[in-house]
Amino acid sequence: MNIRKIFTTIAAGVSMLALVGTAGAATIEINIHGASAQGDYWVALAPDFIKAQSGCSGATPVTKSYNMDSKFKIVTATCGGNTYIIRNGAKASFEGPLSLLGDDTYANPDNTLGPGVQGELCAAGDPGDPGAGLRSYYRKLVDESTCGGSSCTALKCVPIHLGVSDVAGESFVQFSYGRIAGPATPAGTAPIVRSMSAIDTSSLPSVNPFVVPFAFFAHNDVKQCINNASGNPTDYANCTSDPANNTAAIITNLTREQAVLLFSGQVANWNEFGPSFVNLPAVTCFRHAGSGTAAGLDWAVIKGNGWGGILNGVENRPDDTVIYDPGYTPGATIAYFNDSTNDLMACVNGQAGAIGYSDADKETSVGPGKTYANTVTLKYNGEKASAEGIQNGRYDYFTHQWSYKSPTLNSTELSWVNALLTMSSDPAKIPSSKLPYWSTVGQMKFKKATDASYPAK
Incomplete structure (x- = not known):
């Protein structure tokens, strides 16, 4: 299929970056779609990118979210004679390359996540619908005309310029079966099935500007x-009978072996790790297949380069009795699958005994008084997730980010996308809120040749 010919024939005269107006003014749009873990990163970078443009150093870009689903965000500013609009849709990594390849098989239609909640699928008749020939290359992102106050009320169909993923498209080989949004899924909702067999991205220009940290x-x-005196683990039963000498402390660390056992469904209760652990059912919160966060867990932790375990792909939830196959299996690891990072973090926060995984900078949202008040961040193999630790070979739970560029961009459009990517690869331009966690590829002493590789020089 000649993608460029389709765009040229059906959308002649319509610039994907909306460079319109007089010679001295333009509306410049960049639409980014894909990785949930990267959503906040691109939104944090966008204001600095706008302020770096001619005549914009004193601008105050405004960031707003779709009021029904905060994974859709928009950053806007008018300065230097131009209007800048940068949209981000943070559904899941596989949607990055798939949107550029014209595959909308897994895009959520409206009402998938609840009554009245718009999904990213561009359907016939939606605002901005380009028609059947182009529709599968479009996704619904924030409609700037509906923004007011701190939020926006609707999405519209737009072309995707930059598809972003936490892993290479070819690394999506996972399977998942379960309700779409974990414990928050509306009652009576049928499970979804996602079975990935690698995405061929050979036709998409790509770069790897930074690495994605996970925790x-x-x-x-x-x-x-x-034990209060020695600091050593002791029998959990003694914590209540001998509180003067023993403390029931929230766990602070997870080893690779524990992670493999938990997320391959081999641990049903935390006390299987020894009598010092609480007697509490283990609850595992997963992302659905197609998530770069899930693929990153699979390749960087669970199976890696061939030794480890098999990532669990089937939910097991106590509220599932006989309605849906396979139903609930008592005594097995409880497992929930989630469509987005926010869903997964809510799963961890709301379920006793829960453990999950996400981009490491979610640490800023956990703890008392924060979004995920019941949640704690864990060290991995004794090391805290940090940019410095990742750069210097002490923390290996990360992936190399993939930025896929639309093959239909013209030279002007490409220059804007490349400018954004250049900024994203500059250590001096990492947003201040992300500095403790994120690193550019150029800062890495030890890199991964593939998603399955161990870091090396």
């Missing part, structure tokens, strides 16, 4: 008994 998160009732 494990647990509910704060997952505890281990610690």
Whole structure:
């Protein structure tokens, strides 16, 4: 299929970056879609990108979200004679390359996540619908005409210029079966099935400007008994009978072996890790297949380069009795699948005994008084997720980011996208809120040749 010919024939005269108006003014749009873990990163970078443009140093770009689903955001500013609009849709990594390849098989239609909640699928008759020939290359992102106050009320169909993913498209080989939004899925909702067999991205120009840091998160009732004097683990039963000498402390660390056992469904209760752990069912919160976060867990932790385990792909939830196959299996690891990062973090925060995984900078949203008040960040193999640790070979739970460019961009459009990517690869331009966690590829002493590779020089 000649993608460029389709765009040229059906959308002649319509610039994907909306460079319109007089010679001295333009509306410049960049539409980014894909990775959930990267959503906040691109939104944090966008204001700095706008302010770096001619005549915009004193601008105050405004960031707003779709009021029904905050994974859709928009950053806007008018300065230097131009209007800048940068949209981001943070559904899941596989949607990055798929949107550029014209595959909307897994895009959510309206009402998937609840009554009245718009999905990213561009359907016939939606605002901005380009027609049948182009529709599968479009996704619904924030409609700037509906923005007011701190939010926006609707989405519209737009072409995707930059598809972003936490892993290479070819690394999507995972399977998942479960309700779409974990414990928050409306009652009576049927499970979805996602079976990935690698996405061929050979036709898409791509770069790898930075690395994506990940971390494990647990509910704060997952505890281990610690002796107050020695600091060593002790029998959990002694914590209540001998509180003067022992403390039931929230866990702070997860080893690779523990992660493999938990997320391959081999641990049903935390006390299987020893008598010092609380007697509490283990609840695993997953992302659905197609998530770069899930693929990153699969390749960087679970199976890696061939040794480890098999990532669990089937939900097991206590509220599922006989309605849907396979139903609930008592005594097995409880498992929920989630469509987005926010869904997964809510799963961890709301379920006793829960553990999950996400981009490491979610740490800023966990703890008392924050979005995920019942959640704690865990060290991995004794090391805290940090940019410095990732750069210097002490923390290997990360992936190399993939930025896929639309093959239909003209030279002007490409120059804007490349400018944004150049900024994203500059260590001096990492947003201040992301500096503790994120690194550019150029800062890495030890890199991964593939998603399955161990870091090396």
